[in-house]
Amino acid sequence: MNVAVFGAYSGMAAECARLLAPRGASFLLFGRDPRRLEIVAADLVARGAASARTRAADLADVSAHAALASEAGAMEGGLDLALIAHGRLPDQSACERDPALAAAAFGNDATGAVSLMLALAKPLEARGRGRLVVISSVAGDRGRRSNYVYGAAKAAVSACAEGLRQRLAPAGVSVTLVKPGWVDTAMTEGLPRNALYVPAREAAEAILAAAERGAGTVYVPWWWRPIMAVVRALPEAAMRRLP
Amino acid sequence: MSVRGPVRLTSWGRTASADCLVARPRWRHEALPVPPPGACLLPYGLGRSYGDVGLVPGGVAIRTDALDHLISFDAERGLVEAEAGVCLDDLLRVVVPRGWFLPVTPGTKRVTLGGALANDVHGKNHHKAGTFGRHVERFELLRSDGSRRDCSATENPELFAATIGGLGLTGLVTRLALRLSRIASTDLIVDTVRFGSVDEFLALTSRDRAHEHAVAWVDALSPRRLGRGVYFFGDHAEDGGLRVHGPARLAAPELPSGLLGRPAAAAFNTLYSLAKRPGRARVHYDPFFYPLDGLEGWNRLYGRRGFRQYQCLLPDPDPTGPLKELLAQASRAARGSFLCVLKRFGGLPSPGLLSFPAAGITACLDFPDDGARGEELFRRLDAVVRDARGRQYAAKDARMPPDAFLSSHPRWHEFVPHADPAFDSAMRRRAGAPRP
Numbered sequence: 001m002n003v004a005v006f007g008a009y010s011g012m013a014a015e016c017a018r019l020l021a022p023r024g025a026s027f028l029l030f031g032r033d034p035r036r037l038e039i040v041a042a043d044l045v046a047r048g049a050a051s052a053r054t055r056a057a058d059l060a061d062v063s064a065h066a067a068l069a070s071e072a073g074a075m076e077g078g079l080d081l082a083l084i085a086h087g088r089l090p091d092q093s094a095c096e097r098d099p100a101l102a103a104a105a106f107g108n109d110a111t112g113a114v115s116l117m118l119a120l121a122k123p124l125e126a127r128g129r130g131r132l133v134v135i136s137s138v139a140g141d142r143g144r145r146s147n148y149v150y151g152a153a154k155a156a157v158s159a160c161a162e163g164l165r166q167r168l169a170p171a172g173v174s175v176t177l178v179k180p181g182w183v184d185t186a187m188t189e190g191l192p193r194n195a196l197y198v199p200a201r202e203a204a205e206a207i208l209a210a211a212e213r214g215a216g217t218v219y220v221p222w223w224w225r226p227i228m229a230v231v232r233a234l235p236e237a238a239m240r241r242l243p
Numbered sequence: 244m245s246v247r248g249p250v251r252l253t254s255w256g257r258t259a260s261a262d263c264l265v266a267r268p269r270w271r272h273e274a275l276p277v278p279p280p281g282a283c284l285l286p287y288g289l290g291r292s293y294g295d296v297g298l299v300p301g302g303v304a305i306r307t308d309a310l311d312h313l314i315s316f317d318a319e320r321g322l323v324e325a326e327a328g329v330c331l332d333d334l335l336r337v338v339v340p341r342g343w344f345l346p347v348t349p350g351t352k353r354v355t356l357g358g359a360l361a362n363d364v365h366g367k368n369h370h371k372a373g374t375f376g377r378h379v380e381r382f383e384l385l386r387s388d389g390s391r392r393d394c395s396a397t398e399n400p401e402l403f404a405a406t407i408g409g410l411g412l413t414g415l416v417t418r419l420a421l422r423l424s425r426i427a428s429t430d431l432i433v434d435t436v437r438f439g440s441v442d443e444f445l446a447l448t449s450r451d452r453a454h455e456h457a458v459a460w461v462d463a464l465s466p467r468r469l470g471r472g473v474y475f476f477g478d479h480a481e482d483g484g485l486r487v488h489g490p491a492r493l494a495a496p497e498l499p500s501g502l503l504g505r506p507a508a509a510a511f512n513t514l515y516s517l518a519k520r521p522g523r524a525r526v527h528y529d530p531f532f533y534p535l536d537g538l539e540g541w542n543r544l545y546g547r548r549g550f551r552q553y554q555c556l557l558p559d560p561d562p563t564g565p566l567k568e569l570l571a572q573a574s575r576a577a578r579g580s581f582l583c584v585l586k587r588f589g590g591l592p593s594p595g596l597l598s599f600p601a602a603g604i605t606a607c608l609d610f611p612d613d614g615a616r617g618e619e620l621f622r623r624l625d626a627v628v629r630d631a632r633g634r635q636y637a638a639k640d641a642r643m644p645p646d647a648f649l650s651s652h653p654r655w656h657e658f659v660p661h662a663d664p665a666f667d668s669a670m671r672r673r674a675g676a677p678r679p
Contacts, residue, residue, distance in 0.1 A: 022337075022340075035270070035272060036270055039270065039271070039312050040312070042312070042313070042314050042315065043312040043313045043314070045315075046313035046314065046315055046316040046323075046325075046337070047313060047316075047337055048337075186269055189245070189247075189267070190245070190247070
């Protein structure tokens with residue numbers, strides 16, 4: 001099984017890769033920091049991966065996406081699974097003080113992800129099979145006071161993935177849109193913990209299970225689906241009272 | 244790495260806690276955090292030490308659980324290199340399917356490699372394999388001055404010896420290389436033998452020469468049945484396949500202090516049923532080595548007041564008298580001991596300066612925390628251990644007095660020059676043991 005991971009040392013992506021390694025998967029890992037990529041790659045091989053190559057790249061640089069996608073598509077035997085997991089939680093207050101920061105955050109989380117999705121669609125569509133897994137967030141389901149810059153980016157990611165799913169279905173390629181709630185990873189390290197947090201490993205198990213059955217949109221854990229259904233339906237006055 | 248907090252960290256026995264800042268490195272090439280003026284550092288694994296050996300009040304706890312990457316695994320030669328925050332549970336899942344096992348394992352899988360090294364843990368096979376530190380080829384030590392030292396028997400050997408069993412006081416171990424043991428099966432063949440007295444127990448200890456693993460449970464509850472118990476002798480089977488253990492599922496409820504009944508017994512289910520029927524049986528490694536892991540959070544069964552464990556070494560040449568006295572004292576105490584585990588330690592030396600085991604008998608007694616009454620009993624046990632020129636085990640301790648700490652670590656003065664001046668622990672302070 002050939003797996004390409006974008007944002008390979010992010011918490012959920014690394015755990016997904018760890019779950020696939022014992023099956024003898026071959027990995028191509030993309031991320032910004034070569035040292036971190038190497039650490040993740042060695043871990044996967046020790047756990048049973050057939051191989052784990054790394055490619056350091058600034059995933060926010062959309063001009064490089066065509067080449068990266070092409071490299072992923074060229075994995076020997078074909079690309080079976082592509083996982084897009086890069087993204088950063090911006091400092092909401094800083095973004096409000098400086099809109100340029102908001103634009104940059106949006107560029108990284110939304111523009112970058114959209115570009116990467118569309119770039120990867122090409123080799124997958126050409127091959128006529130495979131799975132694309134995109135990690136978005138429940139934050140994209142409705143804008144909230146506390147994280148709407150991040151939420152806006154994730155809303156873009158979600159809509160793009162939904163449309164892409166419809167385009168790629170006839171080509172035999174599934175697109176799984178993942179909407180996690182709070183997950184214990186480096187990205188959320190600075191935030192206060194609450195009872196809704198789940199370990200990255202648990203999130204990864206749910207993500208892979210969904211990807212394997214070719215699920216469309218999956219909330220992680222599943223109980224975020226009814227919660228967000230309620231949140232989306234809340235009248236504005238009630239929304240204003242939420243944190 | 245960023246520093247957050249303050250956070251309250253509590254020991255496994257729930258009798259000691261510390262408010263400290265926390266750093267949680269995710270990448271082993273990161274520099275150590277710089278503590279605030281006057282504060283110290285201490286590594287913190289999975290928090291399974293029973294007392295305050297792993298706590299640094301007012302300091303910065305370096306949580307190692309995110310340093311959980313494997314580095315390499317040579318499945319032909321059984322050599323694994325991994326970051327120090329890798330948990331034994333996780334490591335077993337990787338190496339067992341390839342026919343390898345830990346050469347020495349403590350009674351729980353929920354500890355980190357670094358924690359196993361810092362306490363130089365021992366297992367049921369000490370008489371054959373010695374301590375964990377004997378099987379560590381090398382490790383990297385990150386010191387507060389920013390230096391990284393590769394340590395082994397031949398490279399920085401003094402730092403190697405100081406860090407094994409060094410209670411985290413020499414710096415942060417980032418990665419280590421471990422030699423594993425080959426297994427043909429994940430099953431063990433276990434012989435269960437009953438004994439009726441301490442003398443009978445001691446006579447049985449020599450039987451452990453014929454077995455890889457040996458441990459005894461003793462009934463210390465009533466004076467009439469003193470020294471009655473069962474001895475388990477185990478060896479890995481030659482056949483039966485390789486089955487990795489399953490995940491811990493049950494979460495222990497928090498019971499009112501003092502109520503310890505059927506749920507705890509259920510956790511020992513497999514071994515209890517063996518104990519009732521002397522003879523030979525085949526069991527999986529999980530209930531044999533890790534009877535308590537099956538009940539996640541079992542330390543909460545003792546309720547909010549927690550529990551204390553007293554583990555000591557009664558050394559050769561003659562532990563008989565002290566052992567009888569120890570058990571007599573324990574059984575006379577009002578609440579008695581829920582669990583008393585005995586094991587014969589062999590004479591294989593550890594490379595660690597501060598290592599606990601030595602040839603003799605180790606006794607491990609568990610008591611619900613009884614406040615002053617419990618402390619009075621412990622002082623009487625201290626006297627027994629002292630008169631026997633024995634030791635107490637830091638990983639289990641929450642209260643040993645300063646003189647007991649120094650006599651339990653007779654090579655402390657050799658150790659001091661290698662301790663890192665920016666690292667410290669609540670236990671070291673409580674013991675008043677010298678530091679650099």
